[in-house]
Amino acid sequence: MSVCPYLRSRTDGSYECLKTGSDVNPFIAPCLATYSECPYFKLEIVEERKEEEVKEEVEEKEEVVVKEEKPYTRVEEIENWISSLDNMWRRYEKEAIKVIEEWHKYRQELLRKLSSMNRVIKDYETELNEVEARRELGMIDGDIYERLIDDLNRTLEELRKDRDELDNIIRRIDTMLEPHYRRVRPSFARPSPSKIKLGLLKLEELYKAGKIEKEVYEKLKKELEEDYAIIMG
Numbered sequence: 001m002s003v004c005p006y007l008r009s010r011t012d013g014s015y016e017c018l019k020t021g022s023d024v025n026p027f028i029a030p031c032l033a034t035y036s037e038c039p040y041f042k043l044e045i046v047e048e049r050k051e052e053e054v055k056e057e058v059e060e061k062e063e064v065v066v067k068e069e070k071p072y073t074r075v076e077e078i079e080n081w082i083s084s085l086d087n088m089w090r091r092y093e094k095e096a097i098k099v100i101e102e103w104h105k106y107r108q109e110l111l112r113k114l115s116s117m118n119r120v121i122k123d124y125e126t127e128l129n130e131v132e133a134r135r136e137l138g139m140i141d142g143d144i145y146e147r148l149i150d151d152l153n154r155t156l157e158e159l160r161k162d163r164d165e166l167d168n169i170i171r172r173i174d175t176m177l178e179p180h181y182r183r184v185r186p187s188f189a190r191p192s193p194s195k196i197k198l199g200l201l202k203l204e205e206l207y208k209a210g211k212i213e214k215e216v217y218e219k220l221k222k223e224l225e226e227d228y229a230i231i232m233g
Contacts, residue, residue, distance in 0.1 A: 004017075004038065093183075093184050093187055096180045096181075096183065096184045097184055097187060099177070099180070100177060100180065100181055100184070103173060103177060107170065107173075107174075110166060110169070110170055111170070111212070111216060113166065114163065114166050114167060114170070114213075115211060115212065115213070117159060117162065117163045117166065118163065118213070120159060121156065121159050121160060121163060124152055124155060124156050124159065125156065127152060128149070128152045128153070128156070131145065131148045131149060131152065132149075193228060196224050196227055196228045197228075199224050200221065200224050200225075203217060203220055203221055203224065
């Protein structure tokens with residue numbers, strides 16, 4: 001037989017309802033098989049359910065609070081990204097310096113070739129002027145003059161075309177490398193201030209002697225002066 005959990009018997013044979021604290025006759029009141037119909041029992045069940053719901057809500061709130069106590073969960077992820085960037089930068093810096101150094105060596109070779117081509121062009125221009133002068137002075141006849149002028153102009157056209165092509169190549173690669181050079185320039189070993197001053201003097205001599213073009217002179221002078229300013233702070 002089912003008995004209400006709130007029913008207690010006394011030593012004197014009477015019965016007490018723990019929920020109400022009063023005497024009860026279980027044979028009249030629904031304290032036995034039908035105790036689930038008792039209004040006091042039903043009220044207790046409702047209160048227990050409310051307590052359980054409140055407890056669950058509190059537990060959920062506590063869980064949320066615990067999650068909010070970790071506001072730096074992405075720090076490690078960001079640090080890993082930064083480490084990856086550092087590694088990529090070191091690889092890029094190494095490769096960029098290698099390419100720039102190779103270009104600087106080859107560039108000197110091309111500049112020497114360019115200067116040589118300019119000297120040859122000037123020689124042909126001088127010869128062309130000489131032929132013009134000889135024609136004016138009547139030192140050569142018309143047929144020879146025409147033939148010489150045609151040959152000289154044709155040769156000059158080819159030389160200037162080759163010279164301009166080489167000059168454009170140097171300019172193009174300089175332009176392509178310029179942003180990379182600016183990024184890694186602090187990593188290059190810089191000469192001492194005295195060596196930079198000596199370099200500036202030598203640069204002036206090369207320019208005055210006509211061994212380098214004005215544009216090359218100005219570019220190198222600017223780089224040397226910038227290096228000097230950086231070293232001197």
